Amino acid sequence: MAGNRTVRKAWEDDFEAFAAGRAGPLFRSACLLTGGDTHLAEDLVQETLARVYAQWHRTSWFSSRAVIENPAGYAHTVLVRAFLSHRGRRSSGEHPVGEIPDGAAKEGDTTLRLALEAALRALSPRDRAVLVLRYWEDRSVEETAGVLNSSSGAVRTQTVRALGRIRALLGDGIADLALR
Known part of the structure; x- marks a missing residue:
């Protein structure tokens, strides 16, 4: 009995480390998928991590089922499928209001990044x-x-x-933004 608790604790600790390490990359991908909707991106990451947790026992040697060999790739696949599933639901008709919250600027051209994000938002999911x-x-x-x-x-x-489609949305002005 104590051995089962030890094994369960070990894979829960493994999952916590995995979730802490992958939450950032999953969130960044989710932000791009949602067109900058950070609230929906957070929801998608939470849903993704919950689904991965439900299958986490398949990453270990003691599982009798098929093993997930690349948990990070599996998590990104779950994220994209959760996003596409969300967009297909009737209740996903909510649209965020306002601007993307200001954050600390990182390296790169923010004007180009914002133009690309706006163009991505205009595309179909x-x-x-x-x-x-x-x-x-x-x-x-x-x-x-x-x-x-x-x-x-x-x-x-x-x-x-x-x-x-994205080239048509960005037009000729994208070359000017990229050269800055």
Whole structure:
């Protein structure tokens, strides 16, 4: 009996360390997916971590089921699927009001970043997911297809179309912003 508690405590400690280390990257990806809606991004990260916790026992050697070999990749897959699922619900019609809260400026051009975030917000959730997965998380076409439950060809087509849409939204002014 005490051995089971020790094992459970060990994998709970492992999960706490995992969650502390991955919460930041998950939040950044969620912010991009939600178009800067930090409240929804926080909700998605919480939902993601809860779902990962429910499957965390599959990351260990003592599990009799299939093992999750890449927990970080699994968490990002869960995040994207939670985002797409949220957008499909009727109750997701809420839209944030106001501006993105000011924060400490980091390296990089904030004008360019804000223009890109605004353009991402204007895209459909699926287009946003494809671009975030391919270019923010630097995933391959095959990895992106796996996350989105789609074929590689569909991901390539959707990527080209999403890039075309974002270029149309940004127009010629993006070159000026990038050169600053």
